Amino acid sequence: MRSAASRKISGSGLPRGTSAATMLLLLQARAEGLGACWMAGPTVARRDIAELIGIREPWRMLGAVALGWPDEAPNATPRRALEKIATWFEGGSK
Numbered sequence: 001m002r003s004a005a006s007r008k009i010s011g012s013g014l015p016r017g018t019s020a021a022t023m024l025l026l027l028q029a030r031a032e033g034l035g036a037c038w039m040a041g042p043t044v045a046r047r048d049i050a051e052l053i054g055i056r057e058p059w060r061m062l063g064a065v066a067l068g069w070p071d072e073a074p075n076a077t078p079r080r081a082l083e084k085i086a087t088w089f090e091g092g093s094k
């Protein structure tokens with residue numbers, strides 16, 4: 001049963017939980033030398049894909065992960081500086 005506090009958080013937890021699980025899958029793939037790409041694009045064909053691979057209620061497709069042994073080693077793409085995407089709060093209230 002969900003608490004009153006958790007009910008205040010809008011929407012289903014499904015996308016959050018699925019996103020967390022997907023990130024762990026990507027990290028593990030990397031650790032094992034696999035290449036992977038998280039894709040939302042294939043959901044445009046979610047009905048056909050559900051039919052093809054047998055996804056049935058209550059399950060539904062939120063995305064897809066392409067996974068395989070890489071045959072190339074592309075250079076890492078640039079990343080924004082950490083201070084541009086994160087704010088650190090120190091101390092907190094007492």
Ligand SMILES: Cc1cc2nc3c(=O)[nH]c(=O)nc-3n(C[C@H](O)[C@H](O)[C@H](O)COP(=O)(O)O)c2cc1C
Nearest residue numbers: 019036037038039040041042043063075076077078
């Ligand atoms: C929720 C989500 C959906 C995505 N959907 C697609 C997609 O449909 N097609 C695609 O090529 N990349 C998609 N991406 C991007 C790739 O998964 C990946 O994050 C991106 O290619 C990272 O490239 P980089 O490591 O070179 O920055 C998606 C990423 C996220 C987080």
